[in-house]
Amino acid sequence: MKRYLLSRLWQSVVTLILATIVVFAGVRALPGDPALALAGEDRDPESLRAIREQYGLDDSLLVQFWQFVSHAARGDLGRSIRTGEPVGSMIAxxxxxxxxxxxxxxxxxxxxxxxxxxxxxxxxxxxxxxxxxxxxxxxxxxxxxxxxxxxxxxxxxxxxxxxxxxxxxxxxxxxxxxxxxxxxxxxxxxxxxxxxxxxxxxxxxxxxxxxxxxxxxxxxxxxxxxxxxxxxxxxxxxxxxxxxxxxxxxxxxxxxxxxxxxxxxxxxxxxxxxxxxxxxxxxxxxxxxxxxxxxxxxxxxxxxxxxxxxxxxxxxx
Amino acid sequence: MKPVLEVKDLSVTFRTEDGKLSAVDRVSLEVGDGEVLAVVGESGCGKSVTAMSIAGLLPRTANVDGSVKLDGTELIGADKRTLRSIRGREVAYIFQEPMTSLNPVFTVGHQIGEVLRTHVGLSRQAARARSIELLKLVGIPSAERRVSDYPHQLSGGMRQRVMIAMAVACDPKVLIADEPTTALDVTIQAGILDVLRGLRERLGTSIVLITHDLGVVADLADRVAVMYAGRVVETAQVHELFANPQHPYTAGLLGASPAAGRHAETHRLNEIPGLVPLLSEQPDACTFADRCPRAVDFCTTSQPQLTTGQHQVACWNPVREPVEV
Known part of the structure; x- marks a missing residue:
C-alpha cells in the first residue's frame, strides 16, 4: 500500500509540472495583450511600458516562468493584473x-x-x-x-x-x-x-x-x-x-x-x-x-x- | 421411516424464446431423517433444477408443478415470506462453485453470521462467536483468525468449508449439496466429503447429494436416484444399485466410471454413445431408447413408468442379471 501511494504521489507531481508548463504557455499563446486590456483608452506607449514593467511582462518567457513557479512554490500566486488583489485571496x-x-x-x-x-x-x-x-x-x-x-x-x-x-x-x-x-x-x-x-x-x-x-x-x-x-x-x-x-x-x-x-x-x-x-x-x-x-x-x-x-x-x- | 422431504410428481418447465422447455418431468423423491440421498446423472439431466425448485430458488421464467413437502409443509406455491423463512433455516444449500458462491466484499464471518442474524436473531457478537464455532466444526484451522478473512484469502477447499458452515448454521433439516466437490481437487474432495459425513453423524442432517460422480455416491450415499433427461429412471439402496443395476443407463454409467466399475485396471471404460435428448422431443417414448443397447421396438412408442418397491426402475427391458463390466 505504501509503495503504491508513493508511486501515485510521484505521478501526481509529474502531472502537476506538465500542467503548469502547458497552462503557462497556453495563456501566453492567447491573442491579446494584458497591458492593452489594462490601459483601456490610454494607448500611450509610455504607460504601456510602465504597466509591462510593473507586472514583469517585458521579461523573457523563461524568466517569467521561473518567477511564476518559484513564487507559486512558496504559496505566492501573485497579484491580479486587473484588480491588483492577491490571487491567493481571490481563489480563497x-x-x-x-x-x-x-x-x-x-x-x-x-x-x-x-x-x-x-x-x-x-x-x-x-x-x-x-x-x-x-x-x-x-x-x-x-x-x-x-x-x-x-x-x-x-x-x-x-x-x-x-x-x-x-x-x-x-x-x-x-x-x-x-x-x-x-x-x-x-x-x-x-x-x-x-x-x-x-x-x-x-x-x-x-x-x-x-x-x-x-x-x-x-x-x-x-x-x-x-x-x-x-x-x-x-x-x-x-x-x-x-x-x-x-x-x-x-x-x-x-x-x-x-x-x-x-x-x-x-x-x-x-x-x-x-x-x-x-x-x-x-x-x-x-x-x-x-x-x-x-x-x-x-x-x-x-x-x-x-x-x-x-x-x-x-x-x- | 417417515420422510423429512417428500417430492412428488415435480415438473419444471421454462418459458424460453423458443417456447416451453421441459427440464424436469414428474420426479418423485423421498429423503428420510438423517439419510443421504444421492441424485446422479449427466449434465443437463435436471438434477440441479430439481434441487433448486425445492426451496423455490428457480428464476421467474420457471413454472413448477407438483408437490414438495418438508416435514408435511407444502413448499410449492408457498408465499415468498414462508419460503424465505425456510431457506437457510430448514433447507440449506451448498453450491458447486466455491470460488464465486461467496460474496467477495464481505468477510466469511459476516456471511455466516448473516444467516444467524436473519433467522435466529443473534446479535453481531453472538453471531461472530457462533461463526467461529461453525468454522471449527467444518475443520477450518485457526478459525478465530479466519473468521475475519475475505473469501479471496481462502483456498477453494476452505471456501467450500465456509459454504458448508454457512449452510449448517441454523441446523437445517435438509442440506442440499449441488455438486459440492466437482470444482475441487481430488485430495480436497475427500476432506469435504468427510465434513459432510461428520455433519450427518453429529447433527443428523438429511442430505440430498447432487452429483455426477459415482465415487462420491459410493462414499457417502445411503440411497441413489438416477436421473436421465428430466426423469428418475432408477432408484435403490446404494449397494443394491451398484451390485445390481437394472436400468441400462445406470449400467452404462457404472461402466463409464473408473472408480465404481469392477476390474477397472484391466478393462477399458465404456462410453454411452450419443447425447442426452431434449425432453420435449419424445413425449411417447423412453428418452433413453436412442442410446440404449437393449432397446426393443416397444421402447420408441411407449414411455416406461417406475416400478414400485425398494428397487424401482423405469424400463421395458431391464437388466436382470448382474452385469459384467
Whole structure:
C-alpha cells in the first residue's frame, strides 16, 4: 500500500509540472495583450511600458516562468493584473463556492443515479426500467445551460420557488445558502446522474446474476438485503470509478452553471480572468484545478480499497 | 421411516424464446431423517433444477408443478415470506462453485453470521462467536483468525468449508449439496466429503447429494436416484444399485466410471454413445431408447413408468442379471 501511494504521489507531481508548463504557455499563446486590456483608452506607449514593467511582462518567457513557479512554490500566486488583489485571496474566496456546488451536485447525482440504476436493474423489462432509461437519455442529451435557463424561467421566475441567482455564504446562513444552491446543484448533477444511472444499472445486472446472489437467496435473506447489500456493494466499485472519471466534466460543467446562476465561484473567476487576459489569475486557477483533480483521483483510488477488500491485499503484496 | 422431504410428481418447465422447455418431468423423491440421498446423472439431466425448485430458488421464467413437502409443509406455491423463512433455516444449500458462491466484499464471518442474524436473531457478537464455532466444526484451522478473512484469502477447499458452515448454521433439516466437490481437487474432495459425513453423524442432517460422480455416491450415499433427461429412471439402496443395476443407463454409467466399475485396471471404460435428448422431443417414448443397447421396438412408442418397491426402475427391458463390466 505504501509503495503504491508513493508511486501515485510521484505521478501526481509529474502531472502537476506538465500542467503548469502547458497552462503557462497556453495563456501566453492567447491573442491579446494584458497591458492593452489594462490601459483601456490610454494607448500611450509610455504607460504601456510602465504597466509591462510593473507586472514583469517585458521579461523573457523563461524568466517569467521561473518567477511564476518559484513564487507559486512558496504559496505566492501573485497579484491580479486587473484588480491588483492577491490571487491567493481571490481563489480563497471563490473556491468554497465551487467546492460546495460540486459536492452537492455529486450528492444529488449519486442519490438519483444509484437509485434509478438499481430500480432499472431490478425491474428489468418493466415500465420502471423504460422510465429510468428514458430519463437517463434525456439527462445525457439535454445541455446544462439550456436546462439551467429553463429552471430559472419556470421554477424561479414563474413559480418563485428558488432564487434565480446569487449566493449566500454557508456560515452566514446555512438554509439560505442551500436554498440558493439547490437549483444549480440539480442542473450540474443531471448529466452525472444519467451516467451513474446507466453504470449502476449494468453493473447491478451483472451482480444480480452472480453466484453469490444465489447464495444470499438460498440463505433466506430478504430482497432488500440481497439487492441493497450483496448486489449493490459489488456494483459500487464500478460506479465509484465512473464518478472519478466524470470529475473533469463536472468541473467544466461548474463553470457554465456558475455563469448561469451568477455564483461567485471558480467558474466565474476563470471566465472573467480569460476575458481580461489576467495571466496570474488564469495560471493560478488552472494550477488549483489540476491539483484538485489529481487529489480527488487519488481519493477515488483509495476509496476502492475501502469498498473492495481484494484491492487492499493486492496493494500490500 | 417417515420422510423429512417428500417430492412428488415435480415438473419444471421454462418459458424460453423458443417456447416451453421441459427440464424436469414428474420426479418423485423421498429423503428420510438423517439419510443421504444421492441424485446422479449427466449434465443437463435436471438434477440441479430439481434441487433448486425445492426451496423455490428457480428464476421467474420457471413454472413448477407438483408437490414438495418438508416435514408435511407444502413448499410449492408457498408465499415468498414462508419460503424465505425456510431457506437457510430448514433447507440449506451448498453450491458447486466455491470460488464465486461467496460474496467477495464481505468477510466469511459476516456471511455466516448473516444467516444467524436473519433467522435466529443473534446479535453481531453472538453471531461472530457462533461463526467461529461453525468454522471449527467444518475443520477450518485457526478459525478465530479466519473468521475475519475475505473469501479471496481462502483456498477453494476452505471456501467450500465456509459454504458448508454457512449452510449448517441454523441446523437445517435438509442440506442440499449441488455438486459440492466437482470444482475441487481430488485430495480436497475427500476432506469435504468427510465434513459432510461428520455433519450427518453429529447433527443428523438429511442430505440430498447432487452429483455426477459415482465415487462420491459410493462414499457417502445411503440411497441413489438416477436421473436421465428430466426423469428418475432408477432408484435403490446404494449397494443394491451398484451390485445390481437394472436400468441400462445406470449400467452404462457404472461402466463409464473408473472408480465404481469392477476390474477397472484391466478393462477399458465404456462410453454411452450419443447425447442426452431434449425432453420435449419424445413425449411417447423412453428418452433413453436412442442410446440404449437393449432397446426393443416397444421402447420408441411407449414411455416406461417406475416400478414400485425398494428397487424401482423405469424400463421395458431391464437388466436382470448382474452385469459384467
Amino acid at each position: 474566496g471563490a473556491l468554497p463556492v465551487t467546492i460546495e456546488l460540486s459536492i452537492l451536485a455529486i450528492l444529488v447525482a449519486s442519490v438519483i443515479g444509484v437509485g434509478a440504476g438499481v430500480v432499472a436493474a431490478v425491474r428489468r423489462g418493466r415500465p420502471a426500467e423504460w422510465a429510468a432509461n428514458a430519463l437517463a437519455l434525456l439527462g445525457l442529451s439535454v445541455p446544462n445551460f439550456w436546462l439551467g435557463l429553463m429552471a430559472i424561467l419556470y421554477l424561479s421566475v414563474a413559480l418563485g420557488l428558488f432564487p434565480a441567482s446569487g449566493f449566500v455564504p454557508f456560515f452566514s446562513n446555512p438554509i439560505d445558502n442551500l436554498h440558493h444552491l439547490v437549483l444549480p446543484a440539480l442542473i450540474l448533477g443531471t448529466g452525472l446522474a444519467a451516467v451513474i444511472m446507466r453504470q449502476t444499472r449494468s453493473s447491478m445486472l451483472d451482480a444480480l446474476s452472480a453466484d453469490y446472489i444465489r447464495t444470499a437467496e438460498a440463505k433466506g435473506l430478504s430482497p432488500r438485503a440481497v439487492i441493497g447489500k450483496h448486489a449493490l456493494r459489488n456494483s459500487l466499485i464500478v460506479v465509484v470509478t465512473i464518478v472519478g472519471l466524470q470529475l473533469g466534466a463536472l468541473i467544466s460543467g461548474a463553470v457554465v452553471t456558475e455563469r448561469i446562476f451568477a455564483l461567485p465561484g471558480f467558474g466565474k473567476l476563470t471566465v472573467d480572468a480569460v476575458f481580461q487576459r489576467d495571466y496570474p489569475v488564469i495560471q493560478a486557477v488552472v494550477l488549483v484545478t489540476a491539483t484538485a483533480y489529481i487529489v480527488i483521483n487519488l481519493l477515488v483510488d483509495l476509496l476502492y480499497s475501502v469498498i473492495d477488500p481484494r484491492i487492499r491485499v493486492r496493494g500490500d503484496a
